[in-house]
Amino acid sequence: MKKLLSIMLVCLFIFTGVLATSFAVSATPDVETEFTNGDFDLFMSILVESLSSKPRPIRSARFNYYVQGIGMYDDDIDDLIYILNSNAQITEDMDVMLSDLATKGKDGQTMSKEQIILILEVLKSLPEEERQVAINEFYLNKENGNEDPVYDYPELNPDNPEYDADMDAAYKAIYDKYIPADFQATVLEDYNLNYTDFVPLFRVITNNIHFTKNALGRLVILRYNEDEQFVTNLKNNVTLTSVNGYSIVNNKGVVDEYAVLDVLLGKYSKDAPDDAEMFVDAFKAEDAFQIVGDFNGDGYVDVIDAQKMAQWRVDYGTVKQDIPQDSANFSAGAMADPKNTGLTAFDVTKVLQFDAEWPNIVLGRAVNTLFTE
Secondary structure, three states: OOOOOOOOHHHHHHHHHOOOOEEEEEEEOOEEEEEEHHHHHHHHHHHHHHHHOOOHHHHHHHHHHHHHHHHHOHHHHHHHHHHHHOOOOOOOOOOHHHHHHHHOOHHHOOOOHHHHHHHHHHHHHOOHHHHHHHHHHHHHHHHHOOOOOOOOOHHHOOOOOOOOHHHHHHHHHHHHHHOOHHHHHHHHHHHOOOHHHHHHHHHHHHOOEEEEEOOOOOEEEEEEOOOOHHHHHHHHHOOOOEEOOEEOEOOOOOEOOOHHHHHHHHHHHHHOHHHHHHHHHHHHHOOOEOOOOOOOOOOOOOHHHHHHHHHHHOOOHHHHHHOOHHHHHHOOOOOOOOOOOOOOHHHHHHHHHHHOOOOOOOOHHHHHOOOOO
16 A cells, blocks of 8 residues: 655654554544554555645645644644534535545545544644644755755764764665655655655654653653653543553543553554564664663663662762763663652662563563553
């Protein structure tokens, strides 16, 4: 299936398809809607068909319309959600994109309103101002072309001393996997775009979310941006109450900011571990991924980490100088609560137990991660 290279592609597939490969959502406690990887492929294929089947001027106009509708302004996203919640028959006069998603598709398949609403709710949770900055940066790159970019990314330029080959490879791998070569050629011809132009969109995500793994090797959220705007938005925007049968609301009836993405990410990394690793590479390159318990940052959790933790706790000079307070907190090996990042003797003990392969020893956030399969 072809997939749409839209301006918000990276945000879309991280939150709705690639990192939510197979999940079920319910808009109300007694209504559950399946949302699988096939549904995401359908979502992308419908929109790409809407573009690729039209002449270039129409394709360009629709491309820009999608930008406004699903990325630029909260009010525009709200308008789309309002239409979907109205229970009216969706027509092109109401909205061409919603009409395509809800009424057109391969072999008669279409998207349900609940599925489209979930996509829009999570996209809207990314801070509006940050989305706008990223989109404007994208537009300036597009308008000026790659021969004279307004924004240069030295870490992705092989001729620059700051070039980061791992970061470059990670971004290129994501682009190549999800964007077919023929459609890459189309947008290169239409807009002179390549994978580096989508970096600001990806960084809207990594600026707000940092990732880790649990002891089962599943992706989970390590922490959110300190200002927690994304967290606040997520709680206010998401209307579903369960994912894959897991309740994602707390005892006060409020959406838990970790539960939503824990389940989606966990399911994705369980069903598509190789694809998940591709994103881990990109998260690592953007310093948005950390192995909890890896105190010295060598990529492993072992007895050396326990030793370093013990030294850090007793103010051992060299370790204190090498590892700042913030890094120590997020390297704690037994963060049962994601907000409890203090480093204690229990963390040291737990890392030793983990290194000795004791059964049922879970490092990091996974202690209270919902998805435990």
